Amino acid sequence: MNRREMMKLGAGAFATTLPLAAHAEHSFRNAASGSDATAEQGGAETIEQWGIFEVALSGPTEGNPFLDVSLSAEFRHQHRAVNVTGFYDGNETYRIRFMPDATGDWSYTTTSSAGALHGKSGSFRCTSASAGNHGPVHVAHQFHFQYADGTPYFPFGTTTYSYLFMSEPYDTQTIAALKDSPFNKVRVCILPKGQGKRGMPEFPFEHAEGSSSAHHEDLKDNTPSNAIFDCDRINPRYFQLIERRLLELQKAGIEADLILFHPYDSWGFKSMTPEQDDRYLRYAIARFAGYRNVWWAIANEYDLVKTKSLADWDRFFRITVASDPYSHLRSIHHSKIIYDHSKPWCTHASLQEYDFQKSAERRAAWNKPIIYDEIQYEGNIARRWGNLSAEEMTRRFWLATVHGVYASHGETYKTPPGEPVWSDGGKLRGASPLRIAFLRTLLERTTQTGVNEFEDAYYPSAGKEKELYLYYFDFHCVGEYDFPLPAGVRFKATLIDPWNMTERELPGVFTGRSTGSRFIDENAADQIQGGANHIELTGKPYMAVLFQKV
Numbered sequence: 001m002n003r004r005e006m007m008k009l010g011a012g013a014f015a016t017t018l019p020l021a022a023h024a025e026h027s028f029r030n031a032a033s034g035s036d037a038t039a040e041q042g043g044a045e046t047i048e049q050w051g052i053f054e055v056a057l058s059g060p061t062e063g064n065p066f067l068d069v070s071l072s073a074e075f076r077h078q079h080r081a082v083n084v085t086g087f088y089d090g091n092e093t094y095r096i097r098f099m100p101d102a103t104g105d106w107s108y109t110t111t112s113s114a115g116a117l118h119g120k121s122g123s124f125r126c127t128s129a130s131a132g133n134h135g136p137v138h139v140a141h142q143f144h145f146q147y148a149d150g151t152p153y154f155p156f157g158t159t160t161y162s163y164l165f166m167s168e169p170y171d172t173q174t175i176a177a178l179k180d181s182p183f184n185k186v187r188v189c190i191l192p193k194g195q196g197k198r199g200m201p202e203f204p205f206e207h208a209e210g211s212s213s214a215h216h217e218d219l220k221d222n223t224p225s226n227a228i229f230d231c232d233r234i235n236p237r238y239f240q241l242i243e244r245r246l247l248e249l250q251k252a253g254i255e256a257d258l259i260l261f262h263p264y265d266s267w268g269f270k271s272m273t274p275e276q277d278d279r280y281l282r283y284a285i286a287r288f289a290g291y292r293n294v295w296w297a298i299a300n301e302y303d304l305v306k307t308k309s310l311a312d313w314d315r316f317f318r319i320t321v322a323s324d325p326y327s328h329l330r331s332i333h334h335s336k337i338i339y340d341h342s343k344p345w346c347t348h349a350s351l352q353e354y355d356f357q358k359s360a361e362r363r364a365a366w367n368k369p370i371i372y373d374e375i376q377y378e379g380n381i382a383r384r385w386g387n388l389s390a391e392e393m394t395r396r397f398w399l400a401t402v403h404g405v406y407a408s409h410g411e412t413y414k415t416p417p418g419e420p421v422w423s424d425g426g427k428l429r430g431a432s433p434l435r436i437a438f439l440r441t442l443l444e445r446t447t448q449t450g451v452n453e454f455e456d457a458y459y460p461s462a463g464k465e466k467e468l469y470l471y472y473f474d475f476h477c478v479g480e481y482d483f484p485l486p487a488g489v490r491f492k493a494t495l496i497d498p499w500n501m502t503e504r505e506l507p508g509v510f511t512g513r514s515t516g517s518r519f520i521d522e523n524a525a526d527q528i529q530g531g532a533n534h535i536e537l538t539g540k541p542y543m544a545v546l547f548q549k550v
Helices: 003-007 170-179 236-251 274-288 310-323 356-366 390-402 432-446
Strands: 046-048 053-058 071-077 080-085 093-098 104-112 121-127 137-140 144-147 156-159 185-189 205-207 229-234 255-261 294-299 349-351 370-372 406-408 461-464 468-472 491-497 502-511 518-520 544-549
Touching (some): 053 121, 071 093, 080 274, 229 274, 236 255, 236 274, 255 274, 274 310, 294 310, 390 406, 432 544
Parallel strands (some): 156 185, 185 255, 349 370, 370 406
Antiparallel strands (some): 053 093, 071 080, 071 104, 461 468, 468 544, 502 518
């Protein structure tokens, strides 16, 4: 049985490639079907809800269009007005991308410092979203998430830092592995990191005059490159490559947690001037915010980027909030110093920790969902953070769940020379993803809102009062236990083996207060099993028990 069969996942969100046709006065694209916008009776162009409506305009190329030309549009629907920033895409073409969130008629008018781009107007009709298009993900139920249309979303993430910019055939291997996995969120860098001898197909900025190409240098993380880049001139080809891969993820129903800055740089991109940092940030948001499956991770291991101060990170958050008209999810990830996630621009916490027992105090301090985005890696490399067993990775996902939080997987198995490890992309080799798929299926089957930690429980457990209780015994070899279920509520019980991925429903119906769980024989309701208010368990470690109201 493969991972796809295990998950029985429904159809993913749909998307299209957005062809980069230059010189078009207006270009309309339907991000769900891949076709040009259709004309209904009366001639109105249509785009589905949470798809991408795109305006493409021919404009000036003199000087430096990235510095010299401003472009935006106001989109109007009934009483609402949404301002969207455009961007230069090379080849005399400027683009504005808009993700409509409401059905009905929309109109727009452009504003620009260039006369050829100013005052352009048009309209379109937004139709209902197609099957599989649930819109962007937002925070819901205080500590959890859901799609814009109300569909539950539980993040089960993984890490493939280099997927958006890596070369063939590894990008193809990566998306194929993701499609056959349980992961519905992937952490990916926008700015490049070293790829060894594999090289880079493109770079985010143009080479400085006289600089070497740098495409095939043998560069690992933080190894200095011989190339020099002009960070005032963005390379649209690089961002077009990223867009194609964002759409591949969207088609597969996978959220892209876009890492905007990181410390693993070989080309000086982490040492740009503040003006260049801000320009790159605004450009990336203008290009990518229209994709419904985008999240913003301001940085990975922000405290290892020694060229930036805490004030810089706060500024990047403020720019992101101001530049993104759709309020995509926002976070920042640390190495040693945890960022203050109570700040208003953080929508959720992204942690490099696995001390799940501290989740309650963190929720109390931040009042936001928590994703433990780096809980170390399953693998066999020499570094301690990169050689967890599959059993331990599975265990950490279960501990996250019963502490009312979420986790992201990572993998760093040794690979043949020249091939990437999964933390960059390529092939998925580990044994934990099948078990993570089992847990994801269980969670999606049993709750619509997520499970909250029972903070005073003797063993880690989570659920919903008087309705759902999920216990995980971790390494404890429990042979029997008095489960503190509420009186007057009847529950069915299921014994779960997370590693072997089995479920066995226990006979009878259970109820009772903290003194024990009363077993009620359906054929003799006045009898108690064995004369005691407890359940006999296996005595094996890493087992779980699920109680569901009947």
